[in-house]
Amino acid sequence: MRKLISTLLLSLLMVASFSCDHKSEANCKKDKVAIENLLENYIMANENQDVELIEEIWAPDDEIILYGTDSDERLMGWANIKEAIKEQFGYISDTYISASNQFIKLNCTGNTAWFAETLNYNYMYKGVAHKYEGLRFTGVVEKIDGRWLLVQAHLSVPASVGIGDK
DSSP states (O other), rough: HHHHHHHHHHHHHHHHHHHHHOOOOHHHHHEEEEEHHHHHHHHHHHHHHHHHHHHHOOOTTOHHHOEOOOOOOEEEEEHHHHHHHHHHHEEEEEEEEEEEEEEEEOOTTSSSEEEEEEEEEEEEEEEEEEEEEHHHEEEEEEETTEEEEEEEEEEEEOOOTTOOOO
């Protein structure tokens, strides 16, 4: 009986250790490059105000979400995200975005990844140049039908807290 229980426990431990389908190093690198390209395409689509390309980047789902920089900007579902993007494009022009400090992490099954990067966002609004420096862009991408797509994103603007200032 003791031997049966030991064997059973050992079997369970082995199954648990292999329950995650670890991807090969080459596949992980290939997926990371695909995600890097997706994020680069997202920047180019925003710079060129290309709604069709942005539509290819976001999952066409009612349960995706984008948190923007405004405190009440919580956009749920592709239709709402698309409308907000189109509205933004109506107000701004001559956009230039640069990314840095990019981090991408894939889950062990290789079907989901999360990312973080810093953006410098320059644009024209009513003929006047504006910029956001150090925007934090984070999110989640999912591999759907063999393609990496955005399913969640969050943009935030760093704030100066002024700790110690009197």
